Amino acid sequence: MSNAGQKTEKPTPRRIADARKKGQVAKSQDLTAAMVIGGIMLVLSLYGPTMLAYLIRLFRQFFVHQMAVSGKAPMSLDAFLHLFSSGVMHMTLLMAPFLVGAMIVGASINLFQVKPLVAFEAIHPKFNKLNPVEGFKRMFSQRALVELVKGILKIALVSAVCFFVVQAQLGFLLSTGQMTLIHASSGLFQTILNMTLGVGLALFVLGAADWRYQIFQLMKQLRMSRQEIKDEMRNSEGSPEMKRKMKSVGQSLVRKRMLAAVPQADVVLTNPTHFSVAIQYDPDECAAPRVIAKGADVLAFKIREVAKAHGVPMMENKPLARALYAQVEVDHMIPPHLFVAVAQVLAFIFTQNKGRRQQRDRWRKLVGPMPDPGLQPDGGHA
Structure with a gap:
C-alpha cells in the first residue's frame, strides 16, 4: 500500500509560513508566566526594600491619623473618601513598577517564542467553536489530556515549593508576634521573595519543557504527505505544461x-x-x-x-x-x-x-x- 497519502514528511517553509499567517505558532503560556514572575522578582530585588519602607511609612501615617481622630466625632464621608483615594493612589504607585515590569517581560518572552507576528485570521470569529459536538470532542482530546497533566504538575510543584519554604521559615513565622513591625515585615518580605523565586524556577522548568512540546506538536500537526509536497512544488514552480510553454517563449525570444x-x-x-x-x-x-x-x-x-x-x-x-x-x-x-x-x-x-x-x-x-x-x-x- 502506498504511503503517498500519509502525512509522514516534515512541513515545508511555505507550509510553516501559511500556518503563521493563521496564528498557528508554538507558544507556552507557562514559560511566559515563569518569566513574568522572574521580572517581578527582579523588581523586588531592586526596589523591594524601598517599597517596604514606603509601605510601612504609609501604614504609620494611617494609624497616627486614626488615633488622632478616634477621640473626636465620627469620620465624615468626605474625610473617608479622601483617605480612600489617597490610599488607592499610593498603592497604585507601589504596584506600577510590578505592572510595567510584567508587561515588558511578557511582551518580550512572547516575541522570543513566536517572533514578530500579526495574524488577522486568528482573530476572526469561528462559529464552529460554538458547536457542542466539537466542544465535546475537544474536552476528551489528546491536547485536553496534556493540559490536565500540566495543571496537576503545576499544582504539585507550586505546593511543594510553598511547603518547603514555609517549613524552612516556620520558626520565624511562629515568632513574628513577638517582633517589631519592621523586623517582622522584613522577614515576611524575605519569605515571600524565596517562595516567589522557587515558584518561578519550577514554572520555568515546566514552561521550557512545555515550549519544546508545543513545537513538537505544531510540527506534527503541520506534517505533509508526499503528494502535498509535490502539489506545493507544482504550484510554486508551475506545472510541466507551463514550464514547457515558458521555455518555448524564452527560446522564441532568443531566436528573435x-x-x-x-x-x-x-x-x-x-x-x-x-x-x-x-x-x-x-x-x-x-x-x-x-x-x-x-x-x-x-x-x-x-x-x-x-x-x-x-x-x-x-x-x-x-x-x-x-x-x-x-x-x-x-x-x-x-x-x-x-x-x-x-x-x-x-x-x-x-x-x-x-x-x-x-x-x-x-x-x-x-x-x-x-x-x-x-x-x-x-x-x-x-
Whole structure:
C-alpha cells in the first residue's frame, strides 16, 4: 500500500509560513508566566526594600491619623473618601513598577517564542467553536489530556515549593508576634521573595519543557504527505505544461534577438546542411571577434535568409562553423585556439569588401599580417 497519502514528511517553509499567517505558532503560556514572575522578582530585588519602607511609612501615617481622630466625632464621608483615594493612589504607585515590569517581560518572552507576528485570521470569529459536538470532542482530546497533566504538575510543584519554604521559615513565622513591625515585615518580605523565586524556577522548568512540546506538536500537526509536497512544488514552480510553454517563449525570444543581430554581422559561416554562425568584429567594443548569432537546421537556414536579405557575406567552412557552433555561446568572444581560423576568414572578407577595410587594418594590428587564405564566398576554398 502506498504511503503517498500519509502525512509522514516534515512541513515545508511555505507550509510553516501559511500556518503563521493563521496564528498557528508554538507558544507556552507557562514559560511566559515563569518569566513574568522572574521580572517581578527582579523588581523586588531592586526596589523591594524601598517599597517596604514606603509601605510601612504609609501604614504609620494611617494609624497616627486614626488615633488622632478616634477621640473626636465620627469620620465624615468626605474625610473617608479622601483617605480612600489617597490610599488607592499610593498603592497604585507601589504596584506600577510590578505592572510595567510584567508587561515588558511578557511582551518580550512572547516575541522570543513566536517572533514578530500579526495574524488577522486568528482573530476572526469561528462559529464552529460554538458547536457542542466539537466542544465535546475537544474536552476528551489528546491536547485536553496534556493540559490536565500540566495543571496537576503545576499544582504539585507550586505546593511543594510553598511547603518547603514555609517549613524552612516556620520558626520565624511562629515568632513574628513577638517582633517589631519592621523586623517582622522584613522577614515576611524575605519569605515571600524565596517562595516567589522557587515558584518561578519550577514554572520555568515546566514552561521550557512545555515550549519544546508545543513545537513538537505544531510540527506534527503541520506534517505533509508526499503528494502535498509535490502539489506545493507544482504550484510554486508551475506545472510541466507551463514550464514547457515558458521555455518555448524564452527560446522564441532568443531566436528573435539573434535574427535581429544578423544584419550587423561581418560574415556568416555555414555548414550548408546544418549550421550557421554569424560573426562580428568591432574593435571599438571587443578585443576579439564574437559570435552574435548561431543556429542549427531550420534556424540556420533562417540566419542565412536574413544575411542574404541584408547583404551580409556568407562563407562555407564546415569544420570552423561546426567548432564555433559547439564551443562558443552567443555574445561570447572567439576562444584563442580559433583565432587564426577566424582571422583568415575576416581577412578575406575585409579584402573583398571595401566598406570593411578599416576593420581589416585594425584587425591586422592585433594579429599581424595574414596570409591569403584562398577562400571564396559560399564556396569554401578557391
